[in-house]
Amino acid sequence: MANVLLRPDWYLPESTATDRAVYLNRRQILRTLGLGTLGLATLGAGCGTSNGGAPGADSTRAAARSNPRPSGPLDTIPADAPREGYPAPRVTEGFAPPGRPLSDRLTASSYNNFYEFKNQGDLKDVWPLTADYDPFPWTVEVRGEVERPLRLDVADLIRTLGLEERVYRLRCVEAWSLTVPWTGFPLRKLVERCRPTSNARFIRFVSADRPEQMPGLANSPWYPWPYYEALRMDEAMNDLAFVATGMYGEPLPKQNGSPLRLAIPWKYGYKGPKAVVLMEFTRDRPPAFWNDLQPDEYSWLSNVNPHVPHPRWSQATERFLLSDTEGERVPTLLFNGYAEQVGALYPDEPLG
Ligand SMILES: Nc1nc2c(c(=O)[nH]1)N[C@H]1C(S)=C(S)[C@@H](COP(=O)(O)O)O[C@H]1N2
Ligand SMILES: [Mo]
Numbered sequence: 001m002a003n004v005l006l007r008p009d010w011y012l013p014e015s016t017a018t019d020r021a022v023y024l025n026r027r028q029i030l031r032t033l034g035l036g037t038l039g040l041a042t043l044g045a046g047c048g049t050s051n052g053g054a055p056g057a058d059s060t061r062a063a064a065r066s067n068p069r070p071s072g073p074l075d076t077i078p079a080d081a082p083r084e085g086y087p088a089p090r091v092t093e094g095f096a097p098p099g100r101p102l103s104d105r106l107t108a109s110s111y112n113n114f115y116e117f118k119n120q121g122d123l124k125d126v127w128p129l130t131a132d133y134d135p136f137p138w139t140v141e142v143r144g145e146v147e148r149p150l151r152l153d154v155a156d157l158i159r160t161l162g163l164e165e166r167v168y169r170l171r172c173v174e175a176w177s178l179t180v181p182w183t184g185f186p187l188r189k190l191v192e193r194c195r196p197t198s199n200a201r202f203i204r205f206v207s208a209d210r211p212e213q214m215p216g217l218a219n220s221p222w223y224p225w226p227y228y229e230a231l232r233m234d235e236a237m238n239d240l241a242f243v244a245t246g247m248y249g250e251p252l253p254k255q256n257g258s259p260l261r262l263a264i265p266w267k268y269g270y271k272g273p274k275a276v277v278l279m280e281f282t283r284d285r286p287p288a289f290w291n292d293l294q295p296d297e298y299s300w301l302s303n304v305n306p307h308v309p310h311p312r313w314s315q316a317t318e319r320f321l322l323s324d325t326e327g328e329r330v331p332t333l334l335f336n337g338y339a340e341q342v343g344a345l346y347p348d349e350p351l352g
Helices: 014-033 036-040 057-064 154-161 187-194 215-219 233-237 289-293 339-345
Strands: 139-144 150-153 164-171 176-186 202-207 228-232 242-247 261-263 276-282 317-320 328-331
Touching: 139 154, 150 154, 150 187, 154 176, 154 187, 154 242, 164 261, 176 187, 176 261, 187 233, 187 242, 187 276, 202 233, 228 233, 233 339
Parallel strands: 139 276, 176 317
Antiparallel strands: 139 150, 164 176, 176 242, 202 228, 202 276, 242 261, 317 328
16 A cells, blocks of 8 residues: 555554554463463454464464575465465466566565565565464355355365466556466355355455564554455456465465465455455445545445546556566556456446
């Protein structure tokens, strides 16, 4: 997101900041008392605590803290990430080709937005801060309007749903863009696995909340962590909506959202949450992180649209990052170039 969002003065919900500080403090106290994660379970501090929060995990975390700084942006692919199925066959049928070359792999993995890790400031070099993040094994919790609640293991999902590669444009609301070959599976396949009831009209997604492994959580305590996003059911079922477990023919580097993240190519990048731990099917429209923070600047739908300026900058053009972070200015396309696939979902989208 833009630098302005980093000023702690533009938005600082007192209650959130306080809760967070109290929570972090309590963790500190619990650790000192030797109560570890057993005590944490009673704090109810968010969905993320259910992931990797088994008793005994603390010793692993303590060991992980001494992890050396990664040597480069691809050194952050977790050593225990499943590798079966990579590189996956590229699928091109059914959606618009990107119409421009792939971004350089190092650029796509060294110019990132992942606020759970970042330092203070408008810094995109997130990868050096991911040393302590240890995603695998990973479970996605499924609940809400489903036949029965589930816990899905990511390695199992990869094995049973299969992998394919799709080259998509990625457009950040900050007016820069990439072209990325994602590896993963259609979100629709995952939704079908979840067996939603006929009451399900939306899906809420929540990202991991691991303060011991994600330094950005403590660096930016004024944000309402953990990160949360949502889609309408018809959006989630569109063939373009994709769950990425890898990119450039290998598992995802940590800074790109390991072990799995969404790629919703017709929407601004923040509609694709990284490191997802929870999918909840709902009747009512769930809230979304940036939309809650600044509704005038980040709409709930957030479709890429050159005709709808951000209040503080134009969205008519974007800086396409090919092989360095300077980038060439190119026109932004309606629905990021995917109007043919998704235009019918949005009769109210401004077209000029
Ligand atoms: N959990 C989480 N997901 C996130 C973000 C984040 O800060 N936290 N940033 C979003 C934004 S603003 C963008 S542009 C994309 C960036 O994805 P990339 O770094 O893999 O290019 O991730 C999105 N998903
Ligand atoms: Mo973004």
